[in-house]
Amino acid sequence: MRLTLIIYSLSYGGAExxxxxxxxxxxxxxxxxxxxxxxxxxKAQFDLDPRxxxxxxxxxxDSNNTILGIWNNFQRIQxxxxxxxxxxxxxxxxxxxxxxxxxxxxxxxxxIPVIVSERNDPAEKSLGRNWRQLRQWTYPFAARIVFQTKxxxxxxxxxxxxxxxxIPNMVLLPPIAKESSPKLLKERSLIxxxxxxxxxxxxxxxxxxxxxKDCYPEWTLTILGEGSLRSDLxxxxxxxxxxxxxxxxxxVSNPYExxxxxxxxxxxxxxxxxxxxxxxxxxxxxxxxxTDCPNGPxxxxxxxxxxxxxxxxxxSALAAAIKRLISDEEERQxxxxxxxxxxxRFNLEKIMGMWEELLTQVITNIHxxxxxxxxxxxxxI
Numbered sequence: 001m002r003l004t005l006i007i008y009s010l011s012y013g014g015a016e017x018x019x020x021x022x023x024x025x026x027x028x029x030x031x032x033x034x035x036x037x038x039x040x041x042x043k044a045q046f047d048l049d050p051r052x053x054x055x056x057x058x059x060x061x062d063s064n065n066t067i068l069g070i071w072n073n074f075q076r077i078q079x080x081x082x083x084x085x086x087x088x089x090x091x092x093x094x095x096x097x098x099x100x101x102x103x104x105x106x107x108x109x110x111x112i113p114v115i116v117s118e119r120n121d122p123a124e125k126s127l128g129r130n131w132r133q134l135r136q137w138t139y140p141f142a143a144r145i146v147f148q149t150k151x152x153x154x155x156x157x158x159x160x161x162x163x164x165x166x167i168p169n170m171v172l173l174p175p176i177a178k179e180s181s182p183k184l185l186k187e188r189s190l191i192x193x194x195x196x197x198x199x200x201x202x203x204x205x206x207x208x209x210x211x212x213k214d215c216y217p218e219w220t221l222t223i224l225g226e227g228s229l230r231s232d233l234x235x236x237x238x239x240x241x242x243x244x245x246x247x248x249x250x251x252v253s254n255p256y257e258x259x260x261x262x263x264x265x266x267x268x269x270x271x272x273x274x275x276x277x278x279x280x281x282x283x284x285x286x287x288x289x290x291t292d293c294p295n296g297p298x299x300x301x302x303x304x305x306x307x308x309x310x311x312x313x314x315x316s317a318l319a320a321a322i323k324r325l326i327s328d329e330e331e332r333q334x335x336x337x338x339x340x341x342x343x344x345r346f347n348l349e350k351i352m353g354m355w356e357e358l359l360t361q362v363i364t365n366i367h368x369x370x371x372x373x374x375x376x377x378x379x380x381i
Contacts, residue, residue, distance in 0.1 A: 001026070001031040001032070001090055001359070002031070002032040002033075002034075002087070002088055002089045002090045003026060003031060003032070003033050003034070003089055003090065003091055003092075003093065003359075004033075004034045004035075004036060004084055004087045004089035004091075004092045004093075005019055005022065005023055005033065005034070005035045005036070005092075005093050005094075005095075006035075006036045006037075006080070006084075006092065006093070006094040006095070006099060006103050007019050007035075007036075007037055007038075007094070007095040007096060007099060008037065008038045008039065008060065008096055008098070008099050009037050009038065009039040009060070010035075010037055010039075010046060010048075010054075011039070012195070012225070012226065012251045013195065014119070014169070014273065014274075014275065014276040014277070015095045015096055015119040015273075016046060017046055017276055018095075018119075018169050018170070018276070019035070019093075019095050020035075020046035020047070020048060021046075021170060021172070021348070022093075022352070022355065023035050023048060023049070023052045024047075024048060024049040024052065025348070025352055027049040027051040027052045028049060028051075032053075033051070033052050033053065034052075034053040034055060034087040034089070035048070035052055035053065035054050035055065036055050036056075036057055036080070036083055036084070036087075037054075037055075037056045037057065038056075038057055038059050038060040038076070038099065039056055039058070039060045040056055040058040040060065053087070055083060055087075057076075057079055057080065057083055059072075059075065059076040059079050059080065073102065076102055076106075077102055077105050077106045078106075080102060080103065080106040081106040081107065081110070084103075084106060084107060084110065084112070085110065089112060090112075090113075090359075090363055091112065091113045091114070091115065091143075091359055091362060091363055092107060092112055092113070092114045092115070093114075093115045093116075093117065093355075094114065094115070094116045094117065095116075095117050095119055096117075096119055096120075097118065097120070097122070097125070097127055097131065097135055098127065098131055100116035100117070100118075100135070100138075100139075100142075101131065101134045101135055101138050103116065104116065104138040104139070104141045104142060105138060107141075108141065111366065112366075113143035113362040113363060113365070113366045114141070114142050114143055115142065115143055115144050115145075115146060115358065115359070115362060116139065116142045116145055116146070117145070117146040117147075117148075117167075118145070118146070118147050118148070118152055118273075119148065119273045119274075120271075120272075120273045121151075121152060121271040121272060121273060121294050121295045121296075122152055122155045122156070123155050123271075123294065124199070124270070124271035124294065125271075136157070136160075139156070139160050139163075140159055140160065140163070142163060143163075143362040143365065143366070144163055144164070144165060144358055144361070144362055145160060145163050145164045145165075146164070146165060146166075146167050146358070147164055147165070147166050147167075148166065148167070148168055148169065148273050148274035148295070148296070149166065149168070149273075149274060149295045149296060149299055150166060151294060151295050152273070152295055153166060165358060167351065167354045167355060167358070168274050168299065168346055168351065169274045169276055169279065169346065169351070170346055170347065170348045170350075170351035170352065171279040171280070171282075171283055171342050171343050171345075171346040171347065171348075172280075172283070172343070172348060173283060173343050174256045174259070174260070174280070174283050174284050175254075175256060181257045181260070181261070183261070184257060184258050184261055185220075185222055185258060185261045185262055186220050187218070188216075188218045188219045188220065188263060188326075189219070189220050189221075189222055189261065189262045189263055189264075190209070190219060190220070190221045190222070190262065190263065190264050190265075190266055190322065191221070191222050191223075191224070191258060191259060191262035191264070191265050191266070191281075191286075192205055192221070192222075192223045192224070192265065192266045192267065192268065192277075193223070193224040193225055193255055193259075193265075193277040193280075193281070194224075194225045194267075194269070194275075194277050195225050195226065195227040196223075196225055196226060196227030196228065196229045196230050196233060196248070197227045197228060197229055198229065198270065199269060199270050199271055199272075200225075200227075200268065200269050200270075201268035201269050201270045201291065201293075201313070202223060202229070202233055202268060203229075203232075203233065203236055204268045204270075204291075204313060204315050204318060205221070205223075205266060205268035205318065206221075206233065206236050206237055206240055206242065206246065207236075207240070207315045207319075208268070208315050208316075208318040208319040208322060209221050209240075209242065209245075209246065209319075209322070210240040210241070210242060211315075211316075211319040212319055212322060212323055212326070213240075213241065213242060213245060215323070216323075216326055219245075219326060220245050220246070220247065221242075221245060221246045221247070222246075222247045222249060222258065222262070223246070223247070223248050223249070224249055224250070224251070224252050224255055224258060225250070225251055226250045226251045230248065233248060234248060255277075255280065256280065256284060259280060259281055259284040259286060260284050262281075262286060263286075263287075263332065264286065264287055264288075264289065264322070264325050264326070264332065265278070265281035265282075265286040265287070265288045265289070266288070266289045266290070266318075266322065267288065267289070267290040267291065267297065268290075268291055268318060269290075269291055269293045269296075269297075270291070270293055270312065270313055271293050271294050271295065272293055272294075272295050272296035272297065273295060273296060274295070274296045274299070274300075275290075275296045275297065275300070278290055278296070278297060278300055278301070279300060279342055279346065281339075282300070282301075282306065282307065282339035282340065282342040283339075283340055283342060283343050284339075284340075285336050285337075285339055285340050286336060286339060287307065287308075287325055287331075287332045287333075287335035287336045287339065288301065288306075288307040288308070288335070288339060289307065289308045289310065289318070289321045289322060289325065290307060290308070290309055290310070291309070291310055291311070291312045291313065291314075291318065292309040292310065292311060292312055293312045293313075294312070297309060300342060300346075302338075305335075305338055306335055306338035306339045306341060306342070307335060307339065308321050308324075308325070308335070
């Protein structure tokens with residue numbers, strides 16, 4: 001099997017992590033895997049199997065006006081089309097909305113089945129009017145469209161839904177440490193993880209933690225991740241009197257080392273796709289609290305069994321849930337004992353089996369279509 005996988009970049013992020021896992025999995029199976037990115041050559045955030053052909057296309061240019069934007073996208077499409085042709089794939093898989101659109105345009109007429117995947121909440125992730133119209137026009141060209149949740153699929157019109165299927169993210173077992181890790185967190189530690197952007201709701205988390213700081217002075221909060229709102233969050237932290245209680249450590253190479261030393265994991269997102277960070281925390285046996293935001297957490301957490309869901313964007317409810325677990329060690333242990341079951345429900349073999357079944361379907365369908373067309377031509381001759 002020859003596959004070409006396409007994503008904008010391999011920087012820190014959930015979609016990037018998933019596509020890296022997929023590429024490595026299939027390369028280990030002996031498949032010929034090419035991974036194309038729009039960004040210029042740089043070290044990938046996630047390790048790739050040396051058998052994966054990683055090809056950065058260097059087509060991620062900024063456009064200062066509409067005319068330049070059209071020209072840049074025309075060039076992107078041509079370069080991307082050539083790269084796909086040169087990789088000779090049996091099928092193409094593309095991640096993320098704008099990358100999906102350009103991939104579908106680049107493959108028109110190539111007779112290669114293209115699977116595109118939405119990785120965010122489409123109701124919340126704004127594309128802008130022009131890109132939304134292009135998505136509506138191009139998505140029917142896809143052989144299949146992969147969504148992570150039923151809610152994300154239902155956002156789209158019936159024509160798109162008819163080609164859609166739901167495949168959640170895989171959850172990997174945490175790596176086994178070869179030696180004991182140094183102490184990275186203080187005793188009694190809350191932890192959160194994600195890009196420092198509005199969608200992740202870390203401002204809500206800081207406000208919730210501020211309500212508890214005087215009652216539980218021994219507890220601290222550590223946030224892993226980097227992003228555009230770092231300075232805003234640091235300012236808010238200081239304004240709330242949390243400068244010595246909240247640590248923004250940036251992106252880390254091995255978050256599992258931190259997760260295994262924490263006491264409680266908190267996800268405060270306003271919206272999600274299918275949050276890897278939540279799954280990873282549960283895989284490490286952490287009791288988890290999450291906002292019941294659109295998409296993701298409700299499909300992962302069994303409320304009251306292996307985690308706690310709280311109303312979305314409700315600071316008081318989030319603070320109350322944190323207080324509940326801080327003050328009840330027995331409940332923390334009960335939730336933590338069931339949390340690792342997430343690795344059984346979304347294990348790697350099961351999820352990759354769903355992808356492989358989908359690939360078999362689209363490749364078989366395109367071959368049958370070609371045979372039918374040839375039969376019609378021969379009949380007419």
